[in-house]
Amino acid sequence: MTDPQFLTTETGRKIAYHLTEGKGPGVVFLGGFMSDMGGTKAVYLEEWAKKTGRAFLRFDYSGHGESSGVFTNGCIGEWAADAQAAISTLTEGPQILVGSSMGGWMALLVARAMPEKVAGLVGIAAAPDFTEDSMWGGFDAVQKVEMAETGRVALPSEYGDGPYIITRKLIEDGRENLVLRSPLSLPFPTRFLQGTADADVDTSVAMRLLEHVEGGDVRLTLVKGADHRFSTPECLNLITKTCEKVIARAKF
Template sequence: MTEYLDTPEARRIAYNLTPGTGPGVVFLGGFKSDMEGTKALALENWARAQGRAFLRFDYSGHGVSGGAFDEGAIGDWYEDARDVIMALTEGPQILVGSSMGGWISLLMAREHPEKIAGLVTIAAAPDFTEDGYWASFDQETRHKLESQGSVEVPSDYGDPYVITRRLINEGRTRLVLRSPLALPFPTRFLQGTADSAVSTETALRLLDHADGTDMRLTLVKGADHRFSTSECLTLIKTALAEVIDAQQ
């Protein structure tokens, strides 16, 4: 059943919490996605079958949470994740971050490592506002963004995305690939080679940049950004099982 948390930042966040043993699993979704996606629901069913605690939620401006998507930024969504994890979970958690959720899970790992027992990322997109959108904009688009406050960019998932000046500027204060990034817990990165949104180069850059003693990257030939075929879902569960086993 969907419940709501009112955060210290006065945002109303929708979530579904399955009770169970720890360490619990927290799913962090992607840019403009919600907690009803294939991966989130498949992992919830997996966790319930194991009697393991599981949390999924919608960032502000996403799904059925309060707020407007176009007014949000990476820092807001990081705060949403931090607030629900701190308020609704007990002890260290295993984070599963998909796309933008991968970036946010890395921010959690950097700012609150005491709450992280392990990490699984799926097509992680760290720093995508800077290295993806801003880097790809020509001078005309950059000028329009600065002068008008937003631009529209095509999306593979329906309506164009509205990229705001605040999203870009605030994102620059949340970058994780420009300074040391310690991941001192079991970490598994998953990446498809046919991903048109996040390149294998990004995955390799993250692997090379982060510092950890139990860190692996799995490249899946032909898998796309959704990473939600039955084979991909099995790989996610396998990665999760490895991280859980490493807790013993």
Template sequence: MPKFLTTPEGRKIAYHLTDGTGPAIIFLGGFKSDMGGTKAVFLENWARGQGRAFLRFDYSGHGDSSGAFTDGAIGDWLRDAQAAIGLVAGPVVLVGSSMGGWISLLLARAMPDRVAGLVTIAAAPDFTEDSMWAGASDAQRAALMTDGQIALPSDYGDPYIITRRLIEDGRDHLVLRDPLPLPFPVRFLQGTADKDVDMAVALRLLDHAQGADMRLTLVDGADHRFSDDSCLALIADTITDVIARR
């Protein structure tokens, strides 16, 4: 059973915290994902075997946390993550998957003194603007502004309900338009067969961010889930490398 924390905004965030040595590894999941996903559970078990502290949690409106998904936005989920990180002391290594990659970059910008390293997996920075809004038709944009939400098809089940607030709040949290210093070891992981986040996004992120120790690894044939045995092993090895180089 998860434990719960209450954020300053009053949201109840479900989490699992494994005690161990630092820096603690913080897993940040994706859009409409929960902390019971393959990568999060694998990394928890791996971290436990390493004797290392590990935290996974559900953003509000996701998994076991309080709230409705359609009420949330990037800024809310960023503040949820900040509250969750408050559960651990000292430096942390952020591991952000998809939207969690965007959240991890926001965290790195907001609390650089806490971040010892960063690993992203199919990071999707600024996707509300560069994918959802940019890919919407004129009719969809008009409906979004008039009705407050639209439904977009999803390969992962029910359609995504996209709200006007999600789009407008996303514009307040973009990371690819302003300087993005990452003064710690950074590893970006990206599959070449990812249909949700194009390789161009990873290349743009690598080009845009500023840091002395940044690398992008492309995995031939890996999809957005990035969850087969070889990909999971690569994530673990990459975290090990980041910790060793911090």
């Protein structure tokens, strides 16, 4: 594995990334909450891009992976700013955004902030507004009191990497970056992939997202039995096939 390169943003955060040169439109992978660019989907997509001669970018948000910063100091708005900085600085022309879980929310925020840089979008178990709808909405009275008194709540993780520390900053900043409460235009090929056995993002979230966004080329594919990781050989193949279809329909 080669060492990453680093981009220093205007805010001084150092963003670790791997960039593959190739033809456009390039593909940008946006990872999930507490995930990093070394995950199965990101690496698989990079290998696919290299085989097909496609430009490809994967990176770590601040506080994730090899980028600078502490995870618990971060928030949705800062991570979206990291994504925008990486895309605007490191890529040429409109890109195909591939967002996994929280990365799906990031992709939607990028599309809203800089639509001229987006030629298409693929969401994988996309989790828009999860800090409000899933986290805060799922807190009981005791947890809400704990958040008010200590500024944080620990949630168990099913992925073996310790509890998730949810901060007041994360919740409050998340409210400033919601995408399901106001019109959201996606005027380019958009595909959402969702597993029916996903224990983290319910199928109802995918349906709500599908109904909410505005666009003439938006589709949702449900995969029976697929979980949140969406990383079986069949799911990985579906991701690349979906990217190829979006690229074929994209205007750039």
